[in-house]
Amino acid sequence: MSVQRRHDRKFVRTFFTTPTAVKGEEDSAKMLRRAVQLRGIEAPDVWVPDNEDATAPSMREEGAENIVDVLSEDGADFPGEIHPRIVWHRDSPSTRYQSLQQLLQIANPEKGAIEHIDGFVIPEVGDIDDWKKADEFITVVENEYGLEEGSLAMSVIVESGEAELALGDLRDEMGKPSNNLERLFLLVDGEVDYTKDMRAITPTGELPPWPELRHNTSRGASANGLIAIDGPYDDIRDVEGYHERMTENQAKGMLGIWSLTPGQVEEANKSPLPPKTGSWRLDVNGREVKLAEEDGLYIYEGDDVELEEIGDEQYRLQIGSDERELDTNELEEELLDRADYIPSMTDIVDSMEEFEAAKEAGRGAIAMEQSATLLIDGIEVTISNDRMWDEATYQAAQTPISLFQDVYENRPDQHEDLEEIYGEEIVERAMVVG
Amino acid sequence: MSVQRRHDRKFVRTFFTTPTAVKGEEDSAKMLRRAVQLRGIEAPDVWVPDNEDATAPSMREEGAENIVDVLSEDGADFPGEIHPRIVWHRDSPSTRYQSLQQLLQIANPEKGAIEHIDGFVIPEVGDIDDWKKADEFITVVENEYGLEEGSLAMSVIVESGEAELALGDLRDEMGKPSNNLERLFLLVDGEVDYTKDMRAITPTGELPPWPELRHNTSRGASANGLIAIDGPYDDIRDVEGYHERMTENQAKGMLGIWSLTPGQVEEANKSPLPPKTGSWRLDVNGREVKLAEEDGLYIYEGDDVELEEIGDEQYRLQIGSDERELDTNELEEELLDRADYIPSMTDIVDSMEEFEAAKEAGRGAIAMEQSATLLIDGIEVTISNDRMWDEATYQAAQTPISLFQDVYENRPDQHEDLEEIYGEEIVERAMVVG
Amino acid sequence: MSVQRRHDRKFVRTFFTTPTAVKGEEDSAKMLRRAVQLRGIEAPDVWVPDNEDATAPSMREEGAENIVDVLSEDGADFPGEIHPRIVWHRDSPSTRYQSLQQLLQIANPEKGAIEHIDGFVIPEVGDIDDWKKADEFITVVENEYGLEEGSLAMSVIVESGEAELALGDLRDEMGKPSNNLERLFLLVDGEVDYTKDMRAITPTGELPPWPELRHNTSRGASANGLIAIDGPYDDIRDVEGYHERMTENQAKGMLGIWSLTPGQVEEANKSPLPPKTGSWRLDVNGREVKLAEEDGLYIYEGDDVELEEIGDEQYRLQIGSDERELDTNELEEELLDRADYIPSMTDIVDSMEEFEAAKEAGRGAIAMEQSATLLIDGIEVTISNDRMWDEATYQAAQTPISLFQDVYENRPDQHEDLEEIYGEEIVERAMVVG
Known part of the structure; x- marks a missing residue:
């Protein structure tokens, strides 16, 4: 039992x-x-x-x-x-x-x-x-x-x-x-x-x-x-x-x-509910700095990261006192390592639906892509990350959705608040996924 | 039992x-x-x-x-x-x-x-x-x-x-x-x-x-x-x-x-005994910096915090690479958030006595105030904090005092050392409180 | 049992x-x-x-x-x-x-x-x-x-x-x-x-x-x-x-x-095997910075530590925003506190053999010295550390060697790799020590 x-x-x-x-x-x-x-x-x-x-x-x-x-x-x-x-x-x-x-x-x-x-x-x-x-x-x-x-x-x-x-x-x-x-x-x-x-x-x-x-x-x-x-x-x-x-x-x-x-x-x-909108964070010497979103770009506004183009596809990246010269690929790799994405409710529901469809079609694992264009010192860098989703990833991702569903079922008095936060459409989809 | x-x-x-x-x-x-x-x-x-x-x-x-x-x-x-x-x-x-x-x-x-x-x-x-x-x-x-x-x-x-x-x-x-x-x-x-x-x-x-x-x-x-x-x-x-x-x-x-x-x-x-004198610490990017006391002022002597008056009741506060413009209230709030007080033996005994008197008078909780004037880049800022003391706070604060009493009772050979550290008067009060 | x-x-x-x-x-x-x-x-x-x-x-x-x-x-x-x-x-x-x-x-x-x-x-x-x-x-x-x-x-x-x-x-x-x-x-x-x-x-x-x-x-x-x-x-x-x-x-x-x-x-x-060569690290504001070895000197190449000679046997040492004036002894003491040595396979085998010989000769504890010359901003500072080895130190140090021996005995297919990493001589000594 x-x-x-x-x-x-x-x-x-x-x-x-x-x-x-x-x-x-x-x-x-x-x-x-x-x-x-x-x-x-x-x-x-x-x-x-x-x-x-x-x-x-x-x-x-x-x-x-x-x-x-x-x-x-x-x-x-x-x-x-x-x-x-x-x-x-x-x-x-x-x-x-x-x-x-x-x-x-x-x-x-x-x-x-x-x-x-x-x-x-x-x-x-x-x-x-x-x-x-x-x-x-x-x-x-x-x-x-x-x-x-x-x-x-x-x-x-x-x-x-x-x-x-x-x-x-x-x-x-x-x-x-x-x-x-x-x-x-x-x-x-x-x-x-x-x-x-x-x-x-x-x-x-x-x-x-x-x-x-x-x-x-x-x-x-x-x-x-x-x-x-x-x-x-x-x-x-x-x-x-x-x-x-x-x-x-x-x-x-x-x-x-x-x-x-x-x-x-x-x-x-x-607090335990997923955010309305996704966001990117950058790891700067161990601190997680949230990037400001503007017109689809994610902008680093601090002083601890400096980026400069020093030649054709050549960059100098300085983080704290650590300075490196990198080509475009290396730069993207480095920033990808330091960047984290915090998915929104919509992202989680999207991914779960996508995985459910893939499972239905007989596939056990699919790649989910996250990409973003960062803006640092006026230079745009596009990073892109594939994450494998399998049954276990799917089930672990389900916890915030299960929580959301439990709240929605047991707290009709919060329906209005939830719909105000997330919008009606995503609330409905979140209630049937999983 | x-x-x-x-x-x-x-x-x-x-x-x-x-x-x-x-x-x-x-x-x-x-x-x-x-x-x-x-x-x-x-x-x-x-x-x-x-x-x-x-x-x-x-x-x-x-x-x-x-x-x-x-x-x-x-x-x-x-x-x-x-x-x-x-x-x-x-x-x-x-x-x-x-x-x-x-x-x-x-x-x-x-x-x-x-x-x-x-x-x-x-x-x-x-x-x-x-x-x-x-x-x-x-x-x-x-x-x-x-x-x-x-x-x-x-x-x-x-x-x-x-x-x-x-x-x-x-x-x-x-x-x-x-x-x-x-x-x-x-x-x-x-x-x-x-x-x-x-x-x-x-x-x-x-x-x-x-x-x-x-x-x-x-x-x-x-x-x-x-x-x-x-x-x-x-x-x-x-x-x-x-x-x-x-x-x-x-x-x-x-x-x-x-x-x-x-x-x-x-x-x-x-080490586990409370200090002779209280002190203030400032949280500077995750490090706790002890403030030097001089003539009743607590002075920040490092380079990582900069404070400047930029207008009437307007200040620029820079901590590490994080810079903000604040009015007097916001400045006090910000510094209060970052400041911690380490109470002395006298402070603890005072608070316990005060709480005991309040309890006697039928009150279950009282506010204890801690205030200090900080000096940063020549600018004085006074911060003040109220902390609620109830029975549970009182009992948790009691641990160092109970330890002190246990030491005093069992180690007559240390009476002189303790009196030299704290002074006779506070030793006597510490022995009867609680 | x-x-x-x-x-x-x-x-x-x-x-x-x-x-x-x-x-x-x-x-x-x-x-x-x-x-x-x-x-x-x-x-x-x-x-x-x-x-x-x-x-x-x-x-x-x-x-x-x-x-x-x-x-x-x-x-x-x-x-x-x-x-x-x-x-x-x-x-x-x-x-x-x-x-x-x-x-x-x-x-x-x-x-x-x-x-x-x-x-x-x-x-x-x-x-x-x-x-x-x-x-x-x-x-x-x-x-x-x-x-x-x-x-x-x-x-x-x-x-x-x-x-x-x-x-x-x-x-x-x-x-x-x-x-x-x-x-x-x-x-x-x-x-x-x-x-x-x-x-x-x-x-x-x-x-x-x-x-x-x-x-x-x-x-x-x-x-x-x-x-x-x-x-x-x-x-x-x-x-x-x-x-x-x-x-x-x-x-x-x-x-x-x-x-x-x-x-x-x-x-x-x-990963759990000791490194081929030893190395020194310096603690810089809580981060461990590996020092580059060149001609027997261990060189600090970052920007966060600055060292300057300001007089006869007088130095100014700045680490982050913390600045101090020190004489030669104090400087050595300070750097010794901040420096850590990561011993190589050879170091560990050497120390174990030395301790085994001492034990044979009836001594229960011996001092093992680690010393190095650091190079910071062009100034050489030699630090030296004695560590006491007793039976307990010896036995705790033995874990990586026991692991090595277990690997060597059970994985003949890795002998070549291990000898390539460490050299034949130290592999042989590591197999008989302990």
Whole structure:
């Protein structure tokens, strides 16, 4: 039996937390009420009314009631999934007992919220046996309230060394008759508490990058049909840094990320989708410089690359302090080595369609050409690259398209945004390819 | 039950090895006798009379006697812990039998050394079952000599792929009634032998960086209440490189490192402690440039950043080959993005005290401001940054303070050094915060 | 019992795949027939007639016959080992049944190919239990055809998160009486399918670097006496990139790599062997610049380092924008810090012989000196470095020599190439050292 994905969403881009009760406001549920109204590209794939760290301990009783109030009223119309976070701690039985109480309070069907809730988020888990304790409480509550066993999803925050190790045990434990761990949905990294648990120190106090944690979380998700989500990015002003982090994560197979504001939700909803238009980048001493497009030419506008014609088909190319004399062929070869193309949604759909047609016609591999004319110091150089596409290339290229399709099917509220970004025609073609 | 730390030291900064017997010297124990006299900032947290690799095989019999001689005489006054390293090899029963013999020899209470020994270091371990064999020998020796079972600590050198894998099994095995693995104390990476075991090759013959090994060791320590220590840094002259390595390790939660000389001990004892004074760094094309402080201004003295006033509140900023025109706000924003503050011990204590007071007053999060006036090409620019502190920030910031407190409590011989570095007042405040 | 290596080859540099049946050719086995004739430095250590991804599904029946035809005829003379890849998939029982059928077809002793086949390559494995299923089929086939149980090697392609996790379970499972996993030989990463399985996305569509996968594969090999091989490097034109990848892999203990062409085989056969001549590199702002050798001087030819004599034994050294005034000693120190020596085969053999002689004479450690005269802006600076060699250094330095010896013993067809590269004298000395 293959790795199964048991939930509606195969991909989750955004995990947006909201405090459940804020002190000092006339209406302590004000932030919940505002968040539940989010629609379209600002609305997350998974919304997390956060009755743990985002809410003061003294306000959590009230927070649980707020969740119930707000969801029973407006939960039906929320376009994403809803997974409240409740308290938990691997080292504290009293916190775990509070967790059971919060579950009983929020899931009570008489309160009318549970029908809009897709699952719960459990923070601060430890060993796999600790995960089972949380799973068991959810089973007990499901049974108590006449809900189908396993119908409530469970997501965990991986924020301890123990939990990271548990990621490697998961596959041995899911499917055992004595648990319902098949309810697992998201594996979410929590780098702030993880840093504390690992006792790491950085000079500035910023979080370490923890690449191995993210790899292990992504691998745990892959091996168990789950979805990996990165933790919060604190510096809300730093949109560029948020995007860099997401690009890094995506190369690890971690396609979702925590969002702290609707602005971050919007950025993170768009980030794993292919761009509207393709672009060329040039590798200049290890930095990737985006080339400006103008009238079909790709223009290098920096100072670090200099190109000069020094004779018939003879050029001097200087990159940083490295200077070389090249003929036309060598120049094209050199620039081709340094140039990368970032394909657009249309490019990917085109290539997939072309490959599908070739496969239909009995061919297993085809060459896809990318070419461009670069403009450097007024000199035009045309480069052209053939890339072989076979079944494996095709399937790897499919990930962003599968994600797009998952979004389109599950988020009708984003249809307009997507069509505005890409145009109707390419959206339609993207929905049938693959 | 939570992860327990069962030993006196919660943190170990330094693991200093000394050959136990040197051939050709009049007194073969000369180096041991010198090392046992170390005091203060040059004395390590853990001293390791090394009866394995640092001592020639033919001298180890004599080395064991030297350990006993030197420790029975001067061990009582040594300010750090004492953990001799004895021989062991996962692939050699005869080496393991020698290990038992060395244990019996050194731990013999009639020789008067064992009362000053905190534990033993076991190199070249393999699978977790191999760790248990060493543990069992120590148990047998404890029993034979009437020592309390589990009273001798055991530290291991992780220097094989098998031992790295065992780090993931540890949590399943500690606490079983058939072993005393709770005696485990330090997990020490041994990169030279690990490189051999992994059959790695580098062009220059220098050691690979092995980031995953260090992560897995640190995680193994975190998940089992142990302490992670990095292996030796061979290039003793290269103080800057040693510090860079330690900074990297600290970001992985590996706060201790092997030291080969008292000079390295001093550097490594100081490295994880916060600096006396705060400082600002500027990110210049990916390099972090420290700004010089003068009369309250932070001055950029390099050539890669150029700033010029080109009109009323209009500036031209050039960083490397990237040139931009900015107004005052944009300039401040840009420099703020590139500037990082490295807080001092005082800054950290101030922030923690401030947060504790806020918490007392019922507030869960407060903004901490950092501001500075930078001086670039004669132009002053004041930047200011608010950072939110909540419970999690507070707890993560606490690691260097907890380390400081552990050092202060366990190392009275370093009080003078610490007071000289930080001043008495801040030392006192650091001891009560948190 | 120590980690055992159970196969003839202790090292494998090259894993060369060839499609087994190409449509549209007069002779569909044409590529196999060409590959089986490879000899010398273009012939791989392991040749893989690829009846999986490289061959269209509709051609695999014919491909299996082609393997049998070509190997029964010419397999005896092939200088490397032969390990055909057959189909397999952790998620598909029907593919696994096809695998059994391919095994029965290819291994049938009446067809005369199996005596030239060293083992089989199983792709797309999952959990360790899935590895056992493939192992069991091979056992059944061995038994059916009267071959010794365990005599056929099994290599796997690690191309899923599950298989990566299985690398950690291997050591617990090998040696159990209910399997023959001791037949395992190569652990080969397959990054294209792994990327798909992990659902990773990169902007350009190129493969992520997956450093953790490679580490875990190498560690799995080390802990179980197996050999780690990296996956294919698609950009066949990019020889420099292929070498960079191999250098990275070697620092991880992954000494072999997939090759797609005889040209790549040649590069990969040479890459882990020490160079013919030593060379010096200078670290210039984080980049390693190779110095040109001329008349015994090592010349820096770039623009980023400037050196000027400004007085008696006084120099100004500018590296990038960092400028310093130094006396002769400081200058030598500074350049020594920045310079690295890449030893030649002769250097390594010399050092090992020297250390062996010292050990014989009862010394455990000796200093090896490296010195060179650098020429920068017309100024000569002589630097000299002592490096301590002890038993551990000696053993770590031994890896490339052990590899060389393994190659020389197992690949008589490469003797001529090796002697041409290194000269006869050093080849002979390299064969007896260590």
